Amino acid sequence: MSKKRKLKVSMGDQTLRLLTLLMAISVLVLMVWMGWQMFDAARPSIQKFGLGFIIGRVWDPVKEQFGALPFIYGTLVTSLLALLLAAPIGLGVAIFLNEMATSKFRVVVGFFVEMLAAIPSVVYGLWGIFVLAPWLRETVEPGLAKWLGFIPLFQGTPIGFGMLAGGLILAVMILPTIAAISREVMAAVPDMQREAALALGATKWEMIRVAVLPYAKSGIMGGIMLGLGRALGETMAVTMVIGNRPDILLSLFSPAYSMAAVIANEFTEATYDLYLSALVEIGLILFGITLLLNFFARILVWSVARGPKGGNLV
Amino acid sequence: MFEKEREFVKCLLIMILALSLVGCGEQNPNTIVGQEKAESVNLTGAGSSFVYPLLNQQIEEYRKNNSNITINYQSTGSGAGIKQVSEQTIDFGATDGPMTDEQLRAAKGGHLLHIPLTLGAVAVTYNIPNVPKDLKIGPTVLADIFLGKITNWNDQKIATDNPSVSLPDSKITVAHRSDGSGTTYIFSDYLSSISSEWSSTVGKGTSLNWPAGIGGKGNSGVAGIIQQTSGSIGYLELAYAIQNNLSYAMMKNKEGKWVTPSLQTTSAAAAAATIPDDMRVSIVNALGADAYPIAGFAWALVYQDQKDKAKGTALVNFINWAIHDGQALSEGLHYPKLPSNLVSREEGLLKSITFQGQPLMK
Numbered sequence: 001m002s003k004k005r006k007l008k009v010s011m012g013d014q015t016l017r018l019l020t021l022l023m024a025i026s027v028l029v030l031m032v033w034m035g036w037q038m039f040d041a042a043r044p045s046i047q048k049f050g051l052g053f054i055i056g057r058v059w060d061p062v063k064e065q066f067g068a069l070p071f072i073y074g075t076l077v078t079s080l081l082a083l084l085l086a087a088p089i090g091l092g093v094a095i096f097l098n099e100m101a102t103s104k105f106r107v108v109v110g111f112f113v114e115m116l117a118a119i120p121s122v123v124y125g126l127w128g129i130f131v132l133a134p135w136l137r138e139t140v141e142p143g144l145a146k147w148l149g150f151i152p153l154f155q156g157t158p159i160g161f162g163m164l165a166g167g168l169i170l171a172v173m174i175l176p177t178i179a180a181i182s183r184e185v186m187a188a189v190p191d192m193q194r195e196a197a198l199a200l201g202a203t204k205w206e207m208i209r210v211a212v213l214p215y216a217k218s219g220i221m222g223g224i225m226l227g228l229g230r231a232l233g234e235t236m237a238v239t240m241v242i243g244n245r246p247d248i249l250l251s252l253f254s255p256a257y258s259m260a261a262v263i264a265n266e267f268t269e270a271t272y273d274l275y276l277s278a279l280v281e282i283g284l285i286l287f288g289i290t291l292l293l294n295f296f297a298r299i300l301v302w303s304v305a306r307g308p309k310g311g312n313l314v
Numbered sequence: 315m316f317e318k319e320r321e322f323v324k325c326l327l328i329m330i331l332a333l334s335l336v337g338c339g340e341q342n343p344n345t346i347v348g349q350e351k352a353e354s355v356n357l358t359g360a361g362s363s364f365v366y367p368l369l370n371q372q373i374e375e376y377r378k379n380n381s382n383i384t385i386n387y388q389s390t391g392s393g394a395g396i397k398q399v400s401e402q403t404i405d406f407g408a409t410d411g412p413m414t415d416e417q418l419r420a421a422k423g424g425h426l427l428h429i430p431l432t433l434g435a436v437a438v439t440y441n442i443p444n445v446p447k448d449l450k451i452g453p454t455v456l457a458d459i460f461l462g463k464i465t466n467w468n469d470q471k472i473a474t475d476n477p478s479v480s481l482p483d484s485k486i487t488v489a490h491r492s493d494g495s496g497t498t499y500i501f502s503d504y505l506s507s508i509s510s511e512w513s514s515t516v517g518k519g520t521s522l523n524w525p526a527g528i529g530g531k532g533n534s535g536v537a538g539i540i541q542q543t544s545g546s547i548g549y550l551e552l553a554y555a556i557q558n559n560l561s562y563a564m565m566k567n568k569e570g571k572w573v574t575p576s577l578q579t580t581s582a583a584a585a586a587a588t589i590p591d592d593m594r595v596s597i598v599n600a601l602g603a604d605a606y607p608i609a610g611f612a613w614a615l616v617y618q619d620q621k622d623k624a625k626g627t628a629l630v631n632f633i634n635w636a637i638h639d640g641q642a643l644s645e646g647l648h649y650p651k652l653p654s655n656l657v658s659r660e661e662g663l664l665k666s667i668t669f670q671g672q673p674l675m676k
């Protein structure tokens with residue numbers, strides 16, 4: 001192509017490019033600016049406690065002693081528990097609705113699964129206090145203690161409120177996200193893959209396992225990571241059932257505290273600067289953990305997507 | 315191209331027309347013919363959620379006879395109220411915990427006055443099957459329960475005060491506030507005054523490092539935990555305990571008498587207490603045969619030197635009305651009335667509020 005012949009780019013296209021570039025940059029700028037503002041506000045606390053803040057276990061506003069470890073522990077345990085429960089169930093829902101349900105059933109049940117995502121967080125919290133916690137305290141936790149009491153996770157007095165309740169509520173809240181995204185990516189698998197597997201004599205389950213899931217692997221992982229992101233930041237529902245006690249205990253029956261919950265609970269009454277900046281520092285840590293997890297999720301999805309589509313499934 | 319230009323110009327004209335119509339529709343409310351031309355004043359306040367139900371009613375009632383004064387109160391919490399009034403972003407604040415000397419020094423508009431608006435009592439509520447109201451819990455027993463030292467309901471220390479009650483052999487679940495709250499302040503103030511162990515290990519404040527128990531968000535969160543959990547004990551504003559039909563305990567006051575929390579016993583605590591001139595006082599464990607020991611004030615925070623004459627006058631007049639005629643609304647909402655000897659002293663405080671050196675209230 002001759003260099004003298006320049007491509008005539010229309011004004012409209014150039015404006016579009018500039019506009020969308022500005023939008024993309026503004027998102028980046030916003031995130032950096034947010035991070036910077038939080039860091040600035042958290043400075044008194046960072047200067048006083050340093051790295052000891054992340055491993056500190058005491059949260060005492062009266063004695064001006066702050067440490068974030070109990071909150072990090074509570075957030076991670078409840079989110080992990082939610083993921084362990086919601087990922088298989090969400091995937092199961094997606095597989096059933098896509099591969100096995102009749103179309104009427106699929107539409108109705110699919111609609112209700114997605115409605116779960118529309119229920120406000122506070123309503124989940126109220127349901128947690130008045131339905132879930134009593135049920136856990138009266139039925140589930142004594143049952144777990146009786147049959148699985150040798151595992152330290154299921155020891156201790158059942159009070160209903162605690163990490164188990166928090167994990168369960170989060171599981172219900174992230175289920176629709178995982179199910180919806182898994183359904184989408186599984187629906188995008190070409191029918192030819194399915195037909196090929198069936199033609200080779202695969203059973204239904206083998207067909208799903210060999211032809212559909214490997215193809216949809218990266219998308220499903222992306223959906224799970226999205227769900228994890230929601231679980232990490234969920235505030236109201238968690239604070240209403242987790243017991244709000246900054247302790248680090250092994251048993252799932254015991255109360256705990258999450259980062260988002262402590263910020264929501266104590267922000268308005270943080271009467272002195274160090275207290276306020278300690279809370280902002282917790283927000284900064286949550287921000288950082290979320291970014292880190294998303295980063296690792298991206299790498300995971302990328303490495304999985306590079307693998308073969310179809311055929312061997314590990 | 316011609317067609318597109320025509321369409322574009324048409325759209326533009328319609329938009330201009332619509333906007334100008336909207337602009338014409340707005341009228342300045344102060345110049346509507348027929349209405350009295352009183353100067354309208356806008357006051358903003360924020361702070362304690364405890365006073366919100368009463369203050370809201372008082373504001374509405376006051377507006378009926380003073381339609382030119384609009385008062386907007388937001389219940390954001392005592393801490394936020396203190397912060398905002400110090401920064402002068404609101405006209406007045408409200409708090410259940412008095413400001414410390416350090417906070418008063420940090421206030422940007424000068425000297426802040428604490429003017430009691432109402433009283434509150436903290437009821438120790440419990441849910442024990444087959445145990446009705448009026449369980450007697452002594453001061454050291456209460457401290458030990460909340461310190462986590464007494465863990466079972468049939469403990470000897472509780473039984474000694476309640477010989478006629480059959481207490482079950484079940485674990486005590488302690489419930490407290492997870493959010494910062496003036497109720498927590500009053501409760502921990504009481505525990506600090508009757509237990510040196512509490513005072514040294516936990517202390518008093520709106521948010522504490524609780525030795526035992528689970529946290530509920532707001533008075534309603536704690537009420538929810540107590541209603542749902544058999545064998546639980548917690549503390550609530552008296553109004554909540556009454557409205558939710560929860561059982562609450564009798565406390566032993568300073569004179570050794572067992573007292574049930576009520577509007578009368580709370581007012582008795584305020585009447586008997588020695589109140590300093592700046593009114594920043596704790597009235598827990600007050601003297602007086604009928605005084606309920608876990609009580610406290612809720613104050614309005616007002617700058618002594620007002621910067622705006624109209625706003626200052628409106629504020630002073632409103633608070634003056636609230637502590638006199640406005641008290642008629644208290645009992646209906648389960649708030650105790652301010653004792654009359656205190657109200658006359660508060661008038662003195664209100665008269666000291668000035669604008670450019672001139673007192674605003676005659």
